[in-house]
Amino acid sequence: MTMKIISKLNLSIILFLTAITIYIMTAAPDLMFTDSGELAGVCVTLGIAHPTGYPLFAIIGHLFSLIPMGLSKIYQLNLMASFFTALSSVVFFQTLLIVFELVNKKKNQQKTKNKQSQVNESNLLENRNILLISFFTSLIYSFATTVWQQANAIEVYSLQAMMFNLVIWSILKSSSAKENQFKFYIFTEFLLGLSFTNHMQTVLLIPGVLYLYLFGIGDSHKFDKLKFKEILWLFIPFVIGLSLILYLPLRSMSMPDFNWGFVSRGWSKFIYHASGKQYQIWMFSDSASISTNLGKFFSLLPYQLGWIGLVPFLLGIYFLFKQNRKLLFFLLILLFTCLSYSVNYSIHDIDSYFLLAFISIILLTGTGLFFVISKYPKLVAAIVIIPIISLIQNFDSNDNSKNYLVPEYSRILGDNLEPNAIIISAQWDYWCSAFWYKQKVEGYRPDVVLLEKELLRRTWYLEQFKKWYPATAKTVENEVNLYLGQLELFESEKEYNPVLIQQYYVGLINALIDKNFGKRPIYVTIDVVENPTDADIASKYQKIPQGFAFRLEKDNKIYQPNLDKIDISKFLEFKKDRNNHLVEGILSVASLNVTNIGRYAQATNNTVTARKSYEMALKIDRSNQNAQMGLQQLSNIRQ
Numbered sequence: 001m002t003m004k005i006i007s008k009l010n011l012s013i014i015l016f017l018t019a020i021t022i023y024i025m026t027a028a029p030d031l032m033f034t035d036s037g038e039l040a041g042v043c044v045t046l047g048i049a050h051p052t053g054y055p056l057f058a059i060i061g062h063l064f065s066l067i068p069m070g071l072s073k074i075y076q077l078n079l080m081a082s083f084f085t086a087l088s089s090v091v092f093f094q095t096l097l098i099v100f101e102l103v104n105k106k107k108n109q110q111k112t113k114n115k116q117s118q119v120n121e122s123n124l125l126e127n128r129n130i131l132l133i134s135f136f137t138s139l140i141y142s143f144a145t146t147v148w149q150q151a152n153a154i155e156v157y158s159l160q161a162m163m164f165n166l167v168i169w170s171i172l173k174s175s176s177a178k179e180n181q182f183k184f185y186i187f188t189e190f191l192l193g194l195s196f197t198n199h200m201q202t203v204l205l206i207p208g209v210l211y212l213y214l215f216g217i218g219d220s221h222k223f224d225k226l227k228f229k230e231i232l233w234l235f236i237p238f239v240i241g242l243s244l245i246l247y248l249p250l251r252s253m254s255m256p257d258f259n260w261g262f263v264s265r266g267w268s269k270f271i272y273h274a275s276g277k278q279y280q281i282w283m284f285s286d287s288a289s290i291s292t293n294l295g296k297f298f299s300l301l302p303y304q305l306g307w308i309g310l311v312p313f314l315l316g317i318y319f320l321f322k323q324n325r326k327l328l329f330f331l332l333i334l335l336f337t338c339l340s341y342s343v344n345y346s347i348h349d350i351d352s353y354f355l356l357a358f359i360s361i362i363l364l365t366g367t368g369l370f371f372v373i374s375k376y377p378k379l380v381a382a383i384v385i386i387p388i389i390s391l392i393q394n395f396d397s398n399d400n401s402k403n404y405l406v407p408e409y410s411r412i413l414g415d416n417l418e419p420n421a422i423i424i425s426a427q428w429d430y431w432c433s434a435f436w437y438k439q440k441v442e443g444y445r446p447d448v449v450l451l452e453k454e455l456l457r458r459t460w461y462l463e464q465f466k467k468w469y470p471a472t473a474k475t476v477e478n479e480v481n482l483y484l485g486q487l488e489l490f491e492s493e494k495e496y497n498p499v500l501i502q503q504y505y506v507g508l509i510n511a512l513i514d515k516n517f518g519k520r521p522i523y524v525t526i527d528v529v530e531n532p533t534d535a536d537i538a539s540k541y542q543k544i545p546q547g548f549a550f551r552l553e554k555d556n557k558i559y560q561p562n563l564d565k566i567d568i569s570k571f572l573e574f575k576k577d578r579n580n581h582l583v584e585g586i587l588s589v590a591s592l593n594v595t596n597i598g599r600y601a602q603a604t605n606n607t608v609t610a611r612k613s614y615e616m617a618l619k620i621d622r623s624n625q626n627a628q629m630g631l632q633q634l635s636n637i638r639q
Contacts, residue, residue: 023082023151032153037437047258055247081158085151091165137366139387144304163195193241293343306389312368319371416547425525591621
């Protein structure tokens with residue numbers, strides 16, 4: 001790179017364009033797993049998302065969805081994730097420049113003893129190298145697999161990655177400022193409060209931020225008890241940033257289409273939602289999750305650093321211990337605070353909860369590279385090897401450009417439902433969330449009523465169900481009122497009867513089925529059929545496989561299974577990252593659904609359809625033993 005190109009602004013632009021180009025190449029074209037559909041629906045309609053509500057994300061997402069791009073709204077919102085993740089790379093780059101300025105102070109002080117001409121020439125070379133090290137390390141960050149994952153589809157973590165980096169940049173700027181330091185702290189506190197309105201992971205920043213505020217970075221920055229008075233004043237900008245949380249009750253009152261929590265019902269409902277109270281049962285509740293999550297963390301670590309980046313990471317710890325221990329302690333506080341929290345959180349999708357830890361680790365890696373290049377300046381161009389390795393090794397696992405698994409699963413399920421169907425399901429990861437978006441935003445199958453079985457265990461969902469499907473809700477009004485009485489006791493932590501809650505819960509679902517049977521076709525998905533705890537639901541009905549669901553029937557009539565509306569071609573196009581439990585799960589369930597059609601066809605002596613079903617199931621999932629057994633049985637019959 002020539003000296004004209006090597007400037008802070010130019011490298012920031014090149015970094016952003018490089019990152020976002022790769023991200024767009026690998027971005028998902030449509031809906032993805034779990035919360036993708038719900039969050040997209042919230043953004044498009046300016047609604048309220050699942051706890052903790054994510055008001056900052058909802059507002060920015062809504063504004064982004066209004067940009068006239070000529071794209072589908074869901075793809076546009078997926079590109080928003082690419083935009084914020086690429087922007088976080090630029091902020092990371094700016095943070096590294098501050099870090100290198102801090103660790104380089106002693107060297108500059110020593111150089112002032114030399115001749116001025118030598119100092120100027122040395123500084124020019126060193127500044128160029130600092131910019132290049134920062135640039136290449138920021139590419140390592142951009143292509144770190146966990147960072148890259150946030151760029152591929154709509155989720156709150158792309159914006160959170162940017163907020164993490166902004167707060168770290170701001171607090172380092174604040175702590176190292178020679179003038180107007182308190183004004184920088186005001187901005188930091190505002191960012192911190194604002195970040196809380198995107199995700200509660202922001203709490204992981206507080207120990208590190210408090211440490212730098214009290215002890216600073218420079219040698220002249222001493223602990224001062226008077227700072228506690230300043231901290232009280234800093235609550236004002238913090239509260240101003242945090243005040244965006246008031247969006248939740250204010251917007252809820254206007255009854256948006258997506259109104260998770262219905263928080264306008266009262267203060268307790270607002271706190272319950274905004275604090276994410278329902279998720280607290282998974283925090284620090286299972287000691288087994290510690291070893292599992294630690295194993296996950298260490299298995300992911302090499303893929304953040306292109307493997308060979310592990311060496312400069314360790315060198316960075318050594319170098320900062322010698323050069324600037326306060327900065328080292330700050331980064332280690334961020335790392336261990338994040339890790340201590342995340343390993344105690346018992347959820348499958350834990351990867352994104354390691355983001356702050358990985359940011360800290362890559363900053364330490366950058367300081368290690370700085371240490372190496374300080375001794376061997378000619379090696380600066382060799383640093384590019386690490387982001388290239390990361391790009392190559394992480395590309396396939398992050399390439400979702402052909403990932404149509406969720407929209408195809410949803411389409412097959414929806415297309416095989418008869419008009420005016422009612423369907424009961426808890427397949428949130430694979431299609432319920434996606435169907436919410438498809439139905440409410442894109443107008444797909446407006447005639448279908450979806451009852452999300454597990455969300456029925458929350459009082460707000462009954463309000464949402466009434467709003468979306470008033471005629472159907474009216475048929476079970478009495479059962480709803482009985483159930484709500486007990487459920488309110490549970491949510492308000494008053495004395496309740498768990499047996500009675502379950503009884504009313506099952507009774508409500510069965511009443512919905514019984515009172516609408518014969519008037520509307522009614523379906524359940526495989527999770528309801530195969531879950532032992534749901535044995536009392538629709539127990540008096542036959543379950544006839546139809547597409548990716550089961551139609552409930554009472555008679556003994558034989559129905560002809562049909563594969564005409566089951567096109568699995570896009571399932572077969574996407575075979576990557578089979579180690580992802582969601583990818584494995586959706587393919588396994590899709591294969592099992594087709595297998596169930598084969599079983600029913602075989603049981604009713606329709607061997608042609610049975611064979612086609614088993615063969616189709618095995619194309620989706622070769623490890624499907626039920627389909628293998630079915631084919632073997634058919635072969636034995638022919639012999």
